[in-house]
Amino acid sequence: MRSFDYIPAENADSAIAEAAKPETRFLAGGTTLVDLMKLNVERPSRLVDLTRISGLDTIEVTKDVIRIGALAKMSKVADHSDIKDAAPVLSESLWRAASAQLRNMASIGGNLMQRTRCTYFRDPGAYSNCNKRNPGSGCAALEGVNRNHAVLGTSDACIAIYPGDFAVSLVAFDANVLVRGGTERSIPIDEFYLLPGLTPHIEHELSPGEMIVGIEIPRCAALKRSHYLKVRDRASYEFAAASAAVGIELEDDGKTIRDVRIALGGVATKPWRVRSVEDALKGKQLDEARLRSAAAASVQGSRSSGHNAFKIDLAPKVVARALMTVGGIA
Numbered sequence: 001m002r003s004f005d006y007i008p009a010e011n012a013d014s015a016i017a018e019a020a021k022p023e024t025r026f027l028a029g030g031t032t033l034v035d036l037m038k039l040n041v042e043r044p045s046r047l048v049d050l051t052r053i054s055g056l057d058t059i060e061v062t063k064d065v066i067r068i069g070a071l072a073k074m075s076k077v078a079d080h081s082d083i084k085d086a087a088p089v090l091s092e093s094l095w096r097a098a099s100a101q102l103r104n105m106a107s108i109g110g111n112l113m114q115r116t117r118c119t120y121f122r123d124p125g126a127y128s129n130c131n132k133r134n135p136g137s138g139c140a141a142l143e144g145v146n147r148n149h150a151v152l153g154t155s156d157a158c159i160a161i162y163p164g165d166f167a168v169s170l171v172a173f174d175a176n177v178l179v180r181g182g183t184e185r186s187i188p189i190d191e192f193y194l195l196p197g198l199t200p201h202i203e204h205e206l207s208p209g210e211m212i213v214g215i216e217i218p219r220c221a222a223l224k225r226s227h228y229l230k231v232r233d234r235a236s237y238e239f240a241a242a243s244a245a246v247g248i249e250l251e252d253d254g255k256t257i258r259d260v261r262i263a264l265g266g267v268a269t270k271p272w273r274v275r276s277v278e279d280a281l282k283g284k285q286l287d288e289a290r291l292r293s294a295a296a297a298s299v300q301g302s303r304s305s306g307h308n309a310f311k312i313d314l315a316p317k318v319v320a321r322a323l324m325t326v327g328g329i330a
């Protein structure tokens with residue numbers, strides 16, 4: 001780990017001004033950034049500590065929208081009674097992430113900005129060939145052990161998975177990321193994360209010095225009847241092999257699907273909304289055979305790299321199971 005300057009910011013303006021300087025990173029809970037610095041993957045020379053800034057850890061649930069400050073802790077959001085009631089999927093996706101200790105430290109802003117867990121990316125001492133860490137150097141995972149790598153949204157340059165859970169539920173429900181830098185702006189979360197293409201080192205829409213100040217999730221009936229299903233190699237403290245964030249709204253007959261939301265985690269290079277399956281189900285009767293047949297298309301365009309082929313079978317089953325749960329037919 002290299003030495004660095006530590007800059008405690010008193011307010012958002014000073015944090016943003018400091019972060020505009022080169023080789024600077026924001027520090028929130030530190031649960032990802034400090035790890036990556038110890039591994040020599042991240043090498044900032046300046047850290048701007050956000051944790052003293054007041055007013056950025058609020059959680060607000062109004063009639064129309066849910067607003068969560070970037071410094072709100074994962075555990076506080078997961079356990080918030082209004083969030084559990086209005087948006088179970090948000091609470092569940094946070095509870096199923098990491099461990100209790102990590103959730104107590106980690107912030108929502110830091111969670112959105114976590115980086116891939118690709119083992120080759122995280123081991124610069126052993127692997128120099130990683131296009132994400134070292135653009136143009138190749139991709140060790142393509143010929144390596146790639147069981148935990150993506151089958152959707154990949155490119156010849158990178159097959160790394162977006163590892164988080166919470167952003168998957170945000171993508172399903174059209175959340176916006178609220179950002180401050182030179183100006184304030186709101187970025188639809190589906191546009192916030194970028195596909196790797198030929199530039200896997202560019203992962204998101206934020207410019208240097210821009211800070212996430214919060215997120216906004218519009219409320220809807222499908223959000224109230226929502227669920228996050230995470231399938232993983234062990235029951236806790238593990239990233240997703242495949243996950244689905246879903247929500248459903250039924251017509252008054254209790255059988256016809258008026259609205260449905262579906263996003264996949266653990267299988268793609270970014271949180272993966274599957275609008276084609278949503279469109280195929282809207283207006284249709286809710287039944288197991290239809291859900292299973294529609295869910296099969298959730299991995300359309302997928303590409304296996306070898307060891308990760310099982311995800312192509314698994315993901316549609318996770319989608320169907322999650323939809324059956326919210327539909328009350330599981």
Ligand SMILES: Cc1cc2nc3c(=O)[nH]c(=O)nc-3n(C[C@H](O)[C@H](O)[C@H](O)COP(=O)(O)OP(=O)(O)OC[C@H]3O[C@@H](n4cnc5c(N)ncnc54)[C@H](O)[C@@H]3O)c2cc1C
Nearest residue numbers: 028029030031032033097098107109110111113164165212
């Ligand atoms: C062992 C382990 C298991 C885990 N398992 C899971 C899991 O199952 N599911 C899951 O979703 N996550 C998992 N995580 C990831 C965990 O959720 C993240 O480490 C955590 O959410 C990061 O938040 P933080 O506040 O500690 O961020 P930090 O480590 O402080 O920062 C992370 C990154 O975000 C940037 N950043 C922080 N705040 C802002 C801001 N406001 N604006 C712009 N940039 C910002 C930092 O500069 C840094 O680049 C796991 C982590 C570990 C270590």
Ligand code: SF4
Nearest residue numbers: 118130131139158159
């Ligand atoms: S999958 Fe991406 S992050 Fe992993 S080694 Fe290849 S280029 Fe690097």
